[in-house]
Structure formats: C-alpha cells, structure tokens
Amino acid sequence: MPVARPETSDSRVIAHVDMDCFYVQVEQRKNPELRGLPTAVVQYNSWQGGGLIAVSYEARKYGVKRSMRGAESKQVCPQIQLVQVPVARGKADLNSYRNAGSEVVSILSGKGRCERASIDEVYLDLTDAAETMLAEAPPEILEAIEEEALKSHVLGLDNEEGSEAKENVRKWLCKTNADRRDKLLACGALIVAELRLLVLKETEFTCSAGIAHNKMLAKLASGMNKPAQQTVVPLSSVKGLLESLPIKKMKQLGGKLGSSLQTDLGVNTVGDLLQFSEEKLQQRYGINTGTWLWNIARGISGEEVEGRLLPKSHGSGKTFPGPQALKTISSVQHWLNELCEDLSERLQLDLDENKRIAHTLVLHANAYKASDSDSQKKFPSKSCPLRYGAAKIQEDALNLFQAALREYLGLFTAKIQGSQNNQWGITSLSVSASKIVPIPSGTASIMKYFHGHQPSSSTKQSQDNFIEESAPPPPSGNENYLELNVDKPQIELPCEETTIKYAVPSLHQLEDKNNLLNDQNPCSSLKNQAQDEFMRESLPLPTSGSEHFSGVNESQLMKNSCGEDPSVKLAMPGFRRLEQKRKTVKNKGTSSILRFFKNQDPSSAPKKLEHVENTEDAKTLLSVGPQSRSDSSLDHNQSELPKAGPFEEPGTSSAPSSSQYEQRRGVWSFNTDEIDPSVIDELPPEIQQEVRAWLRPHKRQNVAKRGSSIADYFLPTSL
DNA sequence: ACGGATGAAACC
DNA sequence: TGGTTTCAT
Numbered sequence: 001m002p003v004a005r006p007e008t009s010d011s012r013v014i015a016h017v018d019m020d021c022f023y024v025q026v027e028q029r030k031n032p033e034l035r036g037l038p039t040a041v042v043q044y045n046s047w048q049g050g051g052l053i054a055v056s057y058e059a060r061k062y063g064v065k066r067s068m069r070g071a072e073s074k075q076v077c078p079q080i081q082l083v084q085v086p087v088a089r090g091k092a093d094l095n096s097y098r099n100a101g102s103e104v105v106s107i108l109s110g111k112g113r114c115e116r117a118s119i120d121e122v123y124l125d126l127t128d129a130a131e132t133m134l135a136e137a138p139p140e141i142l143e144a145i146e147e148e149a150l151k152s153h154v155l156g157l158d159n160e161e162g163s164e165a166k167e168n169v170r171k172w173l174c175k176t177n178a179d180r181r182d183k184l185l186a187c188g189a190l191i192v193a194e195l196r197l198l199v200l201k202e203t204e205f206t207c208s209a210g211i212a213h214n215k216m217l218a219k220l221a222s223g224m225n226k227p228a229q230q231t232v233v234p235l236s237s238v239k240g241l242l243e244s245l246p247i248k249k250m251k252q253l254g255g256k257l258g259s260s261l262q263t264d265l266g267v268n269t270v271g272d273l274l275q276f277s278e279e280k281l282q283q284r285y286g287i288n289t290g291t292w293l294w295n296i297a298r299g300i301s302g303e304e305v306e307g308r309l310l311p312k313s314h315g316s317g318k319t320f321p322g323p324q325a326l327k328t329i330s331s332v333q334h335w336l337n338e339l340c341e342d343l344s345e346r347l348q349l350d351l352d353e354n355k356r357i358a359h360t361l362v363l364h365a366n367a368y369k370a371s372d373s374d375s376q377k378k379f380p381s382k383s384c385p386l387r388y389g390a391a392k393i394q395e396d397a398l399n400l401f402q403a404a405l406r407e408y409l410g411l412f413t414a415k416i417q418g419s420q421n422n423q424w425g426i427t428s429l430s431v432s433a434s435k436i437v438p439i440p441s442g443t444a445s446i447m448k449y450f451h452g453h454q455p456s457s458s459t460k461q462s463q464d465n466f467i468e469e470s471a472p473p474p475p476s477g478n479e480n481y482l483e484l485n486v487d488k489p490q491i492e493l494p495c496e497e498t499t500i501k502y503a504v505p506s507l508h509q510l511e512d513k514n515n516l517l518n519d520q521n522p523c524s525s526l527k528n529q530a531q532d533e534f535m536r537e538s539l540p541l542p543t544s545g546s547e548h549f550s551g552v553n554e555s556q557l558m559k560n561s562c563g564e565d566p567s568v569k570l571a572m573p574g575f576r577r578l579e580q581k582r583k584t585v586k587n588k589g590t591s592s593i594l595r596f597f598k599n600q601d602p603s604s605a606p607k608k609l610e611h612v613e614n615t616e617d618a619k620t621l622l623s624v625g626p627q628s629r630s631d632s633s634l635d636h637n638q639s640e641l642p643k644a645g646p647f648e649e650p651g652t653s654s655a656p657s658s659s660q661y662e663q664r665r666g667v668w669s670f671n672t673d674e675i676d677p678s679v680i681d682e683l684p685p686e687i688q689q690e691v692r693a694w695l696r697p698h699k700r701q702n703v704a705k706r707g708s709s710i711a712d713y714f715l716p717t718s719l
Numbered sequence: 720a721c722g723g724a725t726g727a728a729a730c731c
Numbered sequence: 732t733g734g735t736t737t738c739a740t
Binding site: 022053054066118119120121251252253254255256257360362378380381382383 | 733734735737738739740
C-alpha cells in the first residue's frame, strides 16, 4: 500500500484574487458616470454623512479612508462622490454586492479549485492547470505572451537599468533553465492574467492578484500592487520578502496576537520570528498557533484551497448605537422580524438555487445595563434548530432573545416585564443561519457504491447518541421548546451504527420541495442526523404552543416555505445561470486591462459586453489540457455547484421500479472508520469530494505534539 | 457610546 | 456541544 507522502507546499500554484474597492466598482458599474471619479460607498447617511465602507483609488489619493465619516471625507476631498448602500427593511442591504461577488466567483471557478474567501476575495489552486500548461504549452514556446501577464510584478526580479520592465518579466516568464517551481508560477501568472481579463470583460470589474506557492504568500502578494495588477512570489524571493515584512502585515497578525508578538517577544518583522524555537512559540501561544507561527516565519503554509463557492452561513444584523438602543420587547420584536425576513429570504434562495439547507439558527445581541454591579456582562448568544419559513424563524428568534435576556438580566422567573425598560438597552441584534449542508444529491450513487457493505458491529451507545441528538434540549428557560419536544412525535430510525446515516429520498419526493419541507414521512429525503432533525422541526406543530404572536400569517409562511415568488428568484442569479451567460460571451483575448478602460467612455451607458467584437477569446489559452473547461470546473467544485443529476432533473429521469424504490429509500448507516481510504479514489469523481469531507482529519487538539506523525506537517524545504 | 454588516475560525 | 472571542474587510 502506497504511503501517503505529504506534498511539499512549494510545488503548488496558488492564487489569491482580490477585487479592487469592490463596492465602489459595483456602484460605478451601476452608474458609469462615477467611473474615474473619487468615489466612496457610505451607509446610513443620517449621521455625520454615514460611514464609508469602500473608497475608490482616486479618492484614496486624497487621504480618504474606510471608516471615515462622509462629512470627514468631504473635508479632505470635496469632490468626492458618496453613494449610499441600498436600504431594505430599515437596514443596509448588501445583496447587490453579494450577487456581484457571485458573478466573479462563477468566472474564477472555471479554472482549478476555487475557494470563496469573502464577498470579494477568492483563492485558486491552479496547480493542475499550471502543470498541464507546462507540459503542453510552456511559456518559453509561446511567441506572444499575453500583455497583461507581462505587466506582472515579479518579486526579487532586479530591474536592470536601461531595459524595459516588461522585457524583464518576459525573460523571467520564459526562462528555460528556471527552477521547475518557478516555471509553474510563470504558468500560474499567465493563467491568472487571462482570468483577470475574463473577469473584467464579463463583469467590468478589475481585480488584483497574487501568485505564489501557498495561500499565505498569495494573499500577501495580491495586496502589494493595487489596483488591477498582479504580483508573483518566486521561491527565491520569499526569505527576503518576509525578513523585512512588519509582523502586523501578515494575515491573522493584525490584531492582538501581532501586538503580543511585538510587545512580549520584541518581534517586529516576520523575519524576527525565525530566532524562536517552535517549542518556545508553542509554549507561549499554544500548540497550534505556535506551530503556525513557526511555519509562517519560513513562508510555509500548508492550508489547502477548499473547493467552496458558497458561504458557510448567512446572517442579518443591525446596530442601534447610543440613543437608538432598543428598550422594549416590542421594538426588539419589530427589528427581529425585519432581520428574520431578510434571513429567511436568503435561506430560501440558497435552497432554491443551491439546494442547501441550514440547520441552526443563532441569535446574537449586544446590550448595556445601567447601574448594575456586573453591568459589563455580555449578552449571551443563543441557538436552536432552524425551521424554514419567515414566521417560524421570527418566532424562534424572539424566543431565543427572551431566553437570552432573562439570562442577561439574571432573571429566572417566568415572565419578563412587557414594555418596562429596566435600565437595559439593546445596541445590536443579529440573526444568522449556520450548519448549511447540501440536500442529498448523488446520494444514490454513494448508496449504490456502498451497497452490500454491512456494519461489522453494533454499538448501543451510538444508537443512544443518535436518538439524543435528534431531540436536542431546548434553550434554557424556554417553554416553547419543551413543548415542541414533548408534543412532537420522535422519529426513530432502525439503525445500529450511527456515524453517518442516510434516509434516501424517492425521486418524486425530491421533485417538489414542498414535499421536501413539509413531508411528514419520516423516511423521506434528507441525509444524516442533522437533516432528520431539520425535518422534525419542519413538521407542522400539532396544535398551539406557538401562538404567542398574533402576527403569524399562515399564507406568508407558506409562501416562504415554498419559495414560489418568482421575483425573488430573479433577484439573485444562480450559478447555473451565470455559467450559461459566461459561455455566451466572446471577447478578444489580447486587450489589456488598461486598454479596456482607455477605450471606455466614462460618460456613456455601460457597454454591453456581448457587443464586443468576437474572436477566439481568452479561453483558448485557458483551456489547454485534455479536458474541457466545463469538465474541470465541475470536477473541482462539484460540491458547490449542484450539477444536474437524477434528483435535480426530474424531467429526464424515469420513475424507479418499486424494487429500486425500496432499495433507495432504505436507511443506511456505516462507520467512517470502516471505510478503506484507498477505496475512495475509485469513487466517481463527483462523489469523492463529498466523502473526503466526512473523513477529513480534524485539527490537532492541544494535546498531541507536532512530530507525532510525519504526515502532520510539511517539512521546511529549500527556503 | 458609531468602524457597520457580515463572515470564518479558534478557543474553551 | 454551544457559546465566546478574534480577525478581517
């Protein structure tokens, strides 16, 4: 059996792509008259001109900075154009930016594994693409190197006097006797240049990028030359780069940890870290952080680019600063209702477009309490199983809030004073949905694969665990959840081992998400313990117990549950639609980003990209390699882009025979420990990622020492 | 008691 | 776990 050799991080090709002042660009695309002008995006114009959350590079020249007030920015830059963030339900509405970010992700995910790091940042693992290019069309044989690639910044590349910078870059990119890893980076640079061009042509957004051998260095590099430029970090430049880099510039070291490094250890640059042994760092900062620090000092970062195009959670919140603090339950209820509506809408979209379901509802708040001894006590967060439908989320959120408020106030009696402010005020509220998992799709293939595998042992304890987890205890002091748990029928599944459980849906049940959400058949749809829980919570309430609020509107509930409002669907394009759009766009592959803007009349209406002259576009260069780009896209990011399959294309799938039906709807269980890892490689590619996610090793606990296993970390290489 | 809204992740 | 804290943009 082959020993898994940890691949040295040095031979990967990783890119970090960072949109330039993204919110500003979104607004400038919406209103092209703003292009080229000093512009900032501001929210809540009411107070001091609102707070800036994005500033164009033209405005930055005047010293305008994020977190400035609108009025403040006018003082240093009187001509500045301030654009307000859209407002919906009384709060800032960031949906247009989220959607714009999705546009970008859908383009960038076309090449290699892609991780959505934030609304405007993406990591790409371009190793495979770069390897392929190196093997089939290395830069040295290309007579014409993409203009945009020639404008790359290559760290450590000495600019010889008298010769053009681009000429130097060309030489570096095409150097025949270069280290193989440098050649891979060169290929990465070419690919990224093309991708950035593609993004620009399809979205009108510029971005900056860093290309390096790991995420940390790529992220560092992407911020070094902005806007609309890219930076390459060859292996040989790493030591010099980190040596003088202020410690606080490193991601994750911009806060307290970075300050501690400076104050407690006298570390001012990343290079200063080199003198400390790993043990020393671990002793002071813990096993994980210590090792991490020791590694980053050497430019080592083994973090993988996760193939994840969608957010792991959704949240909606609002602050109520100072005098606006909420002082009555009913005002809290009002705002919770707004936030929950917003959240519910986004959850429904996620379900419709991405076939994902969230399982946990979390409420956060901040509060002040005048005059008490422990008035600085934090307002506790509370969570509960998430039930779909705006009305239910609202109801649950309010219950969570009341439970938290009781705890905060130190009250353990049943009632909270209705509208009397007992010196408390809520200064912020937020609701969020987490534990989002894909609806079982492709599950049948997994089942088929594991068909015949029988659990080798039976553990009573694990069964007990499962039952217990299916009926989580209610938030403390909350009667409603007691009621739910008592009154609702418990779902018991005849399982022996419970590491992973599947209840496989029938086709017709998945065809209609009404069935999915409201189905009363315990054996239908939904995989694993958490989803069973979800289903249980989605069952209609037996009778009362939830009638606290007269505002609950049943039709509204149904509308949200069913998500049939077409306007909502149009508001947020799904990836599939974007993918289609992308394929229809053809552009010239040779124009540089600067040329793009030079030719663009700022005062004219936004240019329709589809009208750009057609030629063989940038994709030509990108799609080197045996497989088509759509193939590679799906392979790398399958878990995020719901691929059309038997469960999602009911029209194309025939009804299963009754025997198949019985087979598929059966409940399965198996222990992940019993899965032979080598067998995963033989799974269909689109299944592999899902299975690997179950088996992925967790981060070391603060007990095991580094070195207990050589596979635990990357050995330092030739840095 | 305005750096807001929103995420991710480590920690305990 | 769930809840808290940190960090980032």
